[in-house]
Amino acid sequence: MNDQRSGPLYxxxxxxxxxxxxxxxxxxxxxxxxxxxPVFADFTPTHIERVxxxxxxxxxxxxxxxxxxxxxxxxxxxxxxxxxxxxxxxRWMELMAEAVxxxxxxxxxxxxxxxxxxxxxxxxxEDVSASPVGTDLGDPGSTPRWGWEGLK
Numbered sequence: 625m626n627d628q629r630s631g632p633l634y635x636x637x638x639x640x641x642x643x644x645x646x647x648x649x650x651x652x653x654x655x656x657x658x659x660x661x662p663v664f665a666d667f668t669p670t671h672i673e674r675v676x677x678x679x680x681x682x683x684x685x686x687x688x689x690x691x692x693x694x695x696x697x698x699x700x701x702x703x704x705x706x707x708x709x710x711x712x713x714x715r716w717m718e719l720m721a722e723a724v725x726x727x728x729x730x731x732x733x734x735x736x737x738x739x740x741x742x743x744x745x746x747x748x749x750e751d752v753s754a755s756p757v758g759t760d761l762g763d764p765g766s767t768p769r770w771g772w773e774g775l776k
Contacts, residue, residue, distance in 0.1 A: 632684025633737060639680075647675040648672050650728050659712055660716060742775060
């Protein structure tokens with residue numbers, strides 16, 4: 625059975641409002657979590673909106689992160705010096721999976737694709753976070769796009 629879909633994941637998840645709810649629900653849990661709270665020591669409420677705008681772009685919606693917030697380079701730089709551990713990454717994934725179940729449509733393929741993106745992205749964040757603030761990351765290229773078949 626071919627269970628592939630068409631159209632951007634952005635539309636399938638429910639657009640920017642769904643991504644804002646997802647981000648809010650995730651950060652409510654992450655900020656209360658003893659293992660993850662230290663990673664978000666500099667958290668501000670604008671972080672929720674920035675994450676929603678990033679995800680919108682990654683999932684095929686408006687390119688607001690690139691247009692207004694510095695694009696892929698800025699996102700990567702934000703993770704420099706955080707020294708994210710594998711234990712923290714895995715806990716991040718657990719809390720995001722809970723948020724996905726709570727906030728996204730009951731569509732198993734959609735949820736799987738979204739979580740595959742987060743698994744991929746958190747591995748990059750963990751790797752980048754091991755480098756000190758100010759590290760030259762070179763040109764990471766444009767903001768990645770993630771669809772029904774994974775990385776485009």
